[in-house]
Amino acid sequence: MLDIKKGLENLKAHIKIAPEKPGVYRMIDDNEVVLYVGKAKNIKKRIVAYSHINRLPKRLQQMVAQIARMEFIVVENEARALLVENELIKKYSPRYNILLKDDKSFPYLMIDEHEEYPRLSKYRGTRKDKNRYFGPFASVMAVNAAVDILQKVFLLRSCRDNVFKNRQRPCLMYQIKRCSAPCVGKISAEDYRDLVKKAIAFLEGKNSEIQKELSEQMEKASQTQDYETALVLRDRIRALSTIQARQNVEYSEIKSADIIGVAEESNLFGVEIFFIRSGQNCGNVVYFPTQAGGAEKKEVLEAFLGEFYANHLPAKEIIVSEDLDNKDFWQKALSSKVTVPKAGNKFKLVKFACQNAVDAIRRKVAMEASVKNNLTEFCKRFGLEKMPKRIEVYDNSHNQGSYAIGAMIVATPDGFDKKNYRTFNIKYTDNTHDDFAMMKEVLKRRFDKMTKENKPDVILLDGGRGQLNAVYEALAAYDLEGIEIIAISKGPDRNAGKEFYHMKNKESFALEYRSPLAFYLQNLRDEAHRFAIGTHRKKRAKSMYKSSLDEIEGIGAKRKNDLLKYFGSAEDVKEATLEDLQKVEGISKKIAEKIYNYFHN
Numbered sequence: 001m002l003d004i005k006k007g008l009e010n011l012k013a014h015i016k017i018a019p020e021k022p023g024v025y026r027m028i029d030d031n032e033v034v035l036y037v038g039k040a041k042n043i044k045k046r047i048v049a050y051s052h053i054n055r056l057p058k059r060l061q062q063m064v065a066q067i068a069r070m071e072f073i074v075v076e077n078e079a080r081a082l083l084v085e086n087e088l089i090k091k092y093s094p095r096y097n098i099l100l101k102d103d104k105s106f107p108y109l110m111i112d113e114h115e116e117y118p119r120l121s122k123y124r125g126t127r128k129d130k131n132r133y134f135g136p137f138a139s140v141m142a143v144n145a146a147v148d149i150l151q152k153v154f155l156l157r158s159c160r161d162n163v164f165k166n167r168q169r170p171c172l173m174y175q176i177k178r179c180s181a182p183c184v185g186k187i188s189a190e191d192y193r194d195l196v197k198k199a200i201a202f203l204e205g206k207n208s209e210i211q212k213e214l215s216e217q218m219e220k221a222s223q224t225q226d227y228e229t230a231l232v233l234r235d236r237i238r239a240l241s242t243i244q245a246r247q248n249v250e251y252s253e254i255k256s257a258d259i260i261g262v263a264e265e266s267n268l269f270g271v272e273i274f275f276i277r278s279g280q281n282c283g284n285v286v287y288f289p290t291q292a293g294g295a296e297k298k299e300v301l302e303a304f305l306g307e308f309y310a311n312h313l314p315a316k317e318i319i320v321s322e323d324l325d326n327k328d329f330w331q332k333a334l335s336s337k338v339t340v341p342k343a344g345n346k347f348k349l350v351k352f353a354c355q356n357a358v359d360a361i362r363r364k365v366a367m368e369a370s371v372k373n374n375l376t377e378f379c380k381r382f383g384l385e386k387m388p389k390r391i392e393v394y395d396n397s398h399n400q401g402s403y404a405i406g407a408m409i410v411a412t413p414d415g416f417d418k419k420n421y422r423t424f425n426i427k428y429t430d431n432t433h434d435d436f437a438m439m440k441e442v443l444k445r446r447f448d449k450m451t452k453e454n455k456p457d458v459i460l461l462d463g464g465r466g467q468l469n470a471v472y473e474a475l476a477a478y479d480l481e482g483i484e485i486i487a488i489s490k491g492p493d494r495n496a497g498k499e500f501y502h503m504k505n506k507e508s509f510a511l512e513y514r515s516p517l518a519f520y521l522q523n524l525r526d527e528a529h530r531f532a533i534g535t536h537r538k539k540r541a542k543s544m545y546k547s548s549l550d551e552i553e554g555i556g557a558k559r560k561n562d563l564l565k566y567f568g569s570a571e572d573v574k575e576a577t578l579e580d581l582q583k584v585e586g587i588s589k590k591i592a593e594k595i596y597n598y599f600h601n
Contacts, residue, residue, distance in 0.1 A: 138283020
């Protein structure tokens, strides 16, 4: 039985010593377990709210009852408080914090303004201060569409620096009017810088100003009878007009905004976020926060804002569906305008985001029910002792024995757990045509790193009884208690849906043709096959790229780097003459002959 009185007394004792500054606070129980991590513009004022126990929801009353002590971290401002809070939540995963499983990495557009001829590129990863970033975009398709627009209208280069520095004539992008060819001096540095400036203005939503300026330039070119320039400008204006015609009326008044809607249904919360940039919808993503039972929508929204924007770039305006108790804090922490519309287009967009969140919750519930039914049937049909929480599926891939890899995917009751997918480069198996030996190596290496937390309940293999026996033989020294190993072999004529299933000490059997369980297991196996094939192809492509220079005797890392810097690519090295090769610093006549002979004999 929890003693609310004791916890409340401990809370009030800490209120007396709490700092009246921005920072982060931790609530800790008798066992030194962190119960909750929070942030505040004024720590003292924030934690006073927890002392009004009757105003708190039941889950927070339970939290207060467990408080033994508190810790405070004072920071310089609200933005820093946000980052520290997120770091501590990731570290402790407190049971009373609403948690966001944010493993998504969004693509951005990047322009490095410090270069003489800045390049337009797609970027995904840690942002660096010296570059300008625009986004995020919810998908690769969305960012590709933006790149296409910017190339048509602003003619910015997208080639890598080593290619750009070694071009001797314009590439195809110049011929199809997607680049101004600064690499060969078709445009001055000053004029190119002006294009970059306009592209940035476009990405910031200043479309009409750009179109007016382009129209004036076209008129001026026509009057001076510079018809070639006028035609180029006309094509750019048409491309810009096409973009503006495609813009959604509801988005047109929005320059840069994230629209966030929160919904609750079936005891689940969904948070839908739409990315609007320059009046265009750059995609949307849904999140399902955990540990949110009994919380209010605004509490879920605040938890989402804190965890999401600690890892992603906020828009200039953040439009949300719920009133926030501390809106000023969020505006200062995110350096963005936070809006809670009550009418108009922005209100319609927020309602649309909320409805999308509801629909996403319903799809999730339906999918989970389907998976649960399949897992229940799986237990019954295969005689499993308990419903599996972690299913690992293995597959191998190679090309006539070359570039051999093993792949493992993980499935849970919530779907595919892509964060725990693994690949294994085959290192110790000499005969990579031997699938049995490859699978033995993969499973041994996997079980060497098995822990209590990542122990599988079921292992699915692509193969027959021979594969199954080989795996049991390979894992004889390991503890297999509680792990069921199942092999899946192709059915008659290799037809999907007619597979045979093999288990130790049981007769092989097939499932009912086109049954839901059969489809589910096929889906697992196909995902493993897709992942294995994809990884194998990447390895093969990388190896093929490297081998063109790395296999030449006398070409080490430095010389290879010098050659690529000078020529731009391995293909251009291959096409170089003997005289051109000798122009590279560090490449003697003898080495140049080796390179030339390697590619031409």
